[in-house]
């Protein structure tokens with residue numbers, strides 16, 4: 341199941357961005373473009389520098405060589421963090437260690453670092469969705485829309501579904517990125533896109549203070565529709581579907597709960613694959629919800645446990 345479509349992609353120069361990953365053929369929506377084992381995993385924030393140096397030392401010579409070719413960035417904030425941990429001035433730290441920690445910092449996916457996936461550049465309207473799959477012990481990258489031949493593959497480096505362009509640009513400072521992505525160039529379509537992001541922000545504020553379950557459900561439904569129409573297949577969309585299912589259940593509306601749980605199931609399978617633990621769980625829950633909605637079984641307590649997952 342860890343099979344991917346890496347034969348359809350390759351590293352090429354990406355204008356203004358160094359290198360990037362590009363498609364050699366058209367890739368349809370939902371395809372697992374890449375499944376990659378991390379070259380380094382650091383699951384704790386304690387003594388992170390020492391852990392990264394140790395992990396680098398344990399790589400093969402070839403892996404070390406490839407690691408050292410990746411993008412290397414040293415923002416001042418990183419220097420200060422490293423100096424605090426190692427209790428030494430930046431200039432006193434051996435050059436190889438400065439490079440290793442700068443490369444780790446520029447390329448890490450929170451806990452994990454990959455060789456090939458480190459080449460994927462940012463877009464505020466990405467065509468790939470990344471998640472770590474604990475069943476496979478791999479990071480997976482799925483196509484969230486059809487991707488044309490010779491198109492660059494992108495993910496979002498920031499959690500910014502409802503952020504406007506200037507906020508996204510601020511968030512991207514630490515990567516030294518001046519974003520020129522599909523969503524950031526000034527076009528009529530993007531001006532509408534920015535309006536929709538502002539709407540999403542306002543709706544999120546309404547959701548936290550909505551007076552009734554019914555009002556919450558309506559807001560979550562609206563947010564889901566806007567994100568889907570904008571092609572914003574981020575984690576926020578999955579959370580919206582989940583929220584809509586939750587409030588449907590609170591209202592005792594079995595059909596609506598089933599409908600939104602099914603949407604979340606389709607979303608999970610497309611963005612992460614059916615073998616992701618979250619997909620396996622929602623597939624099971626949808627089966628139980630359907631049986632309950634049809635009246636063939638009593639309500640299963642695991643449904644409410646699943647609904648409470650995001651801590652409403």
Ligand SMILES: [Zn+2]
Pocket residue numbers: 463464465508519520521522523524
């Ligand atoms: Zn952008």
